[in-house]
Amino acid sequence: MNKKLVVGVxxxxxxxxxxxxxWGITNAGGRGKLxxxxxxxxxxxxxxxxxxxxxxxxxGYSANAMDIMESIRQAREREDIKAVVLRIDSPGGSAxxxxxxxxxxxxxxxxxxxxxxxMGDMCTxxxxxxxxxxxxxxxxxxxxxxxxxVIMQLSNLEGLYEKVGIKEEVIKSxxxxxxxxxxxxxxxxxxxxxxxxxxxxxxxxxxxxxKGRSGKISREKLLEVADGRIISGRQALELGLVDxxxxxxxxxxxxxxxxxxxxxxxxxxxxxxxxxxxxxxxxLGELSEQVQGRFIELRYQ
Amino acid sequence: xxxxxxxxxxxxEPAATLRDLAENKPYGRALLIFLAVTLLSxxxxxxxxxxxxxxTLKILPANAVWMFNILGALLSVLLLLxxxxxxxxxxxxxxxxFNAGGIMVALCYASIPGILGPPVHYALSLxxxxxxxxxxxxxxxxxxxxxxxxxxxxxxxxxxxxxxLILVLPGLFSLILLTALVVTVLLGVNI
Numbered sequence: 349m350n351k352k353l354v355v356g357v358x359x360x361x362x363x364x365x366x367x368x369x370x371w372g373i374t375n376a377g378g379r380g381k382l383x384x385x386x387x388x389x390x391x392x393x394x395x396x397x398x399x400x401x402x403x404x405x406x407x408g409y410s411a412n413a414m415d416i417m418e419s420i421r422q423a424r425e426r427e428d429i430k431a432v433v434l435r436i437d438s439p440g441g442s443a444x445x446x447x448x449x450x451x452x453x454x455x456x457x458x459x460x461x462x463x464x465x466x467m468g469d470m471c472t473x474x475x476x477x478x479x480x481x482x483x484x485x486x487x488x489x490x491x492x493x494x495x496x497x498v499i500m501q502l503s504n505l506e507g508l509y510e511k512v513g514i515k516e517e518v519i520k521s522x523x524x525x526x527x528x529x530x531x532x533x534x535x536x537x538x539x540x541x542x543x544x545x546x547x548x549x550x551x552x553x554x555x556x557x558x559k560g561r562s563g564k565i566s567r568e569k570l571l572e573v574a575d576g577r578i579i580s581g582r583q584a585l586e587l588g589l590v591d592x593x594x595x596x597x598x599x600x601x602x603x604x605x606x607x608x609x610x611x612x613x614x615x616x617x618x619x620x621x622x623x624x625x626x627x628x629x630x631x632l633g634e635l636s637e638q639v640q641g642r643f644i645e646l647r648y649q
Numbered sequence: 650x651x652x653x654x655x656x657x658x659x660x661x662e663p664a665a666t667l668r669d670l671a672e673n674k675p676y677g678r679a680l681l682i683f684l685a686v687t688l689l690s691x692x693x694x695x696x697x698x699x700x701x702x703x704x705t706l707k708i709l710p711a712n713a714v715w716m717f718n719i720l721g722a723l724l725s726v727l728l729l730l731x732x733x734x735x736x737x738x739x740x741x742x743x744x745x746x747f748n749a750g751g752i753m754v755a756l757c758y759a760s761i762p763g764i765l766g767p768p769v770h771y772a773l774s775l776x777x778x779x780x781x782x783x784x785x786x787x788x789x790x791x792x793x794x795x796x797x798x799x800x801x802x803x804x805x806x807x808x809x810x811x812x813x814l815i816l817v818l819p820g821l822f823s824l825i826l827l828t829a830l831v832v833t834v835l836l837g838v839n840i
Binding site for chain 2 (some may be wrong): 358
């Protein structure tokens with residue numbers, strides 16, 4: 349009886365501590381919440397910006413829009429977070445994912461919270477789109493930025509299919525339903541339709557930059573460089589595409605300054621490690637998605 | 650011996666319990682206990698790293714941390730098998746006594762107190778007395794080391810001194826090899 353009690357208490361202790369530990373790991377982002385204090389939240393956007401949900405062994409270097417938006421929401425809801433520093437090191441990625449993140453940032457700023465962008469090695473295309481939804485953009489002199497433009501890439505595997513003897517039979521409800529199919533060449537009409545989409549997305553990109561950089565760059569000046577070219581951080585400063593040159597710590601100082609926080613105000617990384625996703629359990633789902641493939645996707649990259 | 654009795658025995662009557670386990674060799678249960686101890690420790694250690702805002706978690710990609718941890722857990726099982734065989738071999742060469750299976754089972758059970766260190770450390774860290782947690786975790790490590798000596802002693806029916814020597818020899822041998830390797834590299838001798 350005594351032995352059972354001792355072992356029972358031990359097992360109970362371990363069970364409780366397992367639950368507490370898992371809770372601690374899962375809610376790592378929320379740790380350090382300050383009661384009545386003020387902090388700067390850091391949201392990291394590293395790698396290709398993607399709208400895909402889940403994350404596993406293959407997603408170590410992709411920026412998932414859902415996770416990032418969740419972190420922005422967290423910053424919005426938490427009273428102790430007074431300003432957010434976006435640390436972006438991304439070549440861009442999904443147009444929709446970039447738009448979604450930028451929209452969420454706009455909502456955060458509407459709540460009166462300041463957003464400062466700190467550019468890493470690269471903050472181009474979709475990454476720059478997101479940066480335009482911040483109050484201040486800080487780049488390093490050698491940061492690669494810009495690449496304002498839209499690209500849609502389609503593969504025509506018609507020749508390959510012929511060689512391997514694959515012939516696709518298509519039954520469609522409308523003439524454009526298989527637009528962009530990899531088994532045939534685009535028709536002129538289809539090309540025009542897709543070009544319209546790319547053009548419209550490009551206009552949206554320009555609007556986003558002009559809105560975010562209002563008073564800092566004119567439409568004419570922007571059009572001169574918005575041809576997809578990449579530029580350095582220093583060139584971007586001269587053009588008015590960024591506000592200052594400095595590193596991550598300068599961006600933190602800027603965030604403190606704009607939010608009126610003391611110099612020693614704490615910093616918290618809001619999109620830290622996700623316990624369950626880091627186990628890589630969703631890797632099969634991801635592979636399945638990749639195999640099914642969405643053959644058309646607008647990309648800001 | 651029931652599960653409860655074996656757990657209680659390892660904690661409070663280690664010599665008799667480990668001797669009995671080394672004789673009866675409940676392999677499956679022993680390996681399950683070892684795996685449970687390893688995996689639970691992994692979770693507690695990860696929680697501690699998160700709590701301490703560990704630099705490792707910032708440097709390594711999140712996936713890599715867990716991959717390394719899981720690989721480490723699997724490797725520790727392999728290492729257990731190798732070490733058990735090695736200790737038995739050393740004992741056979743020096744003292745003419747061998748019991749690889751018994752050593753493996755006894756070492757698995759000897760790891761049980763190790764499950765207490767990380768959660769106690771974590772709990773006390775949460776309570777604001779991390780230093781006490783660290784000391785207790787260290788004491789638990791010493792406890793496990795003592796149990797390992799007892800496990801080897803009871804499995805091979807040797808004296809405590811002989812058990813310590815058997816346990817220390819592989820490490821000593823590795824150290825000599827490593828030193829020789831470093832000296833060779835430093836002297837620029839071509840092998």
